[in-house]
Amino acid sequence: MRNKATLIYNDLLQKIEQEVYPLGSYLPSENQLCELYGISRETGRKALASLAENGYIQKIRGKGSLVIEHRQYEFPVSGIVSYQELAHQLGIQTRNEVVGFNPNAQLPAHRFTIVEPTVTVAPVTAIKRVRVINGEPAIIDKDYLLKSVVPTIPKTAAETSLYAYLEGQLGLQIAYATKEITMEPANEEDREYLQLDKGAYMAVVRSMTSLADARPFQYTESRHRADKFRFRDFARRQKRG
Amino acid sequence: MRNKATLIYNDLLQKIEQEVYPLGSYLPSENQLCELYGISRETGRKALASLAENGYIQKIRGKGSLVIEHRQYEFPVSGIVSYQELAHQLGIQTRNEVVGFNPNAQLPAHRFTIVEPTVTVAPVTAIKRVRVINGEPAIIDKDYLLKSVVPTIPKTAAETSLYAYLEGQLGLQIAYATKEITMEPANEEDREYLQLDKGAYMAVVRSMTSLADARPFQYTESRHRADKFRFRDFARRQKRG
DNA sequence: TTTGACAGCTTGTCTAAACAAGTTTATAGT
């Protein structure tokens, strides 16, 4: 990372995870961080603010930055993390089956709001994948990527990691996403690919992902077996005036 | 709110929602904000950073702060918002039935980790409530509040708003929470209170809420009818070094 | 017409300083 605050954030985070700063202990004070890293106080404070934001510490005035219990990475996580990144972090035995690949599909464009408001249908690349975890098919991912942003996608990228291709090869800057989680009855496709009984339920995560320049480019529908689904979140209470 | 950044955050947020700054437009530049509000640039930047964090704007270098589509408040929301606050914001017709109130209950203390690690059981006040939305019972909330933090809770507080009592009456500063969402088959209690068939599924949200001094004080199990459940989230991608 | 350089905007990063306010500890006085 280029900026100092992120470097310090990563360093402190690593030391929290390695229990150099264990649960219930205090991080070095802001002034100590200045000396330790050779930075100004505000720079250190930015790193601490991010740690607090993500649930690793709680800042207490007059005392310091307390290391608190944070959510471990579970599957699937909140945040934008690609499946491959996640599986790697967790050491999960996983396989990726591309069961559909259509480089010339169409999608109603009302989903991609700001971009092309006049066009009613947008050309997309459609990818359908089944995630097999420990030998059991658990998730169906349906991705639709705007061809105006990503003209071509090699099938091998879908088989390995889509994000590695988008960020690494194409240099796209993936910035943010909105997600919606609902519970829905399994449809025929679900039952077929995931070998489920009738009456089974699915956790469905629909998300729109956008680039740093605010162009939405990817719509995803991720359908999870109910019994395999878990979502963890950390939230801070906002005080409104 | 006391600090300027929060004041400006609230003011900008209001103007975004009232479409003074509509979707797709740019907020005043940072230097303009300085003049508009009579503040320094860093103070304005803190307000903008919070707006970006919560998904209202996307900052684009060289251009400005673009107003992007943000999640409307849906039910239930991410974040820590009390049921009453939420229902009020949404104008939902809602009723609150306290179906259980035990001021002398016990709960395994391993949930409240840092506080009392040696004690195996913690004294809590147990509250069970059914949320009735538009005449239909939709949610069962089971709350357990540590008596070491909140010694007594009037039953009327449970009938109206628990958070209003904790923050308003007792002056407690509720700071953060970790949540976990899973899908589980409905149990007998669910079926009884929510009038469900056998084989019905529930969305279960378990959460631990803590104060500003990092003391966890509340464990909640919120059980939602599957067909009424929806969770919306906004996430930014983190770049790791 | 096209190209290229540049000025003037924008946000991003970083620093140094000052003061307010909450916590802890040492100390002096009772």
Place this chain on the structure above:
DNA sequence: ACTATAAACTTGTTTAGACAAGCTGTCAAA
């Protein structure tokens, strides 16, 4: 032994300034 005060820590807020880097339009040169 107890208490009140003060000093020395902590984080919280705010400012002013500097320079880097990305975007856009202007204007002059080719």
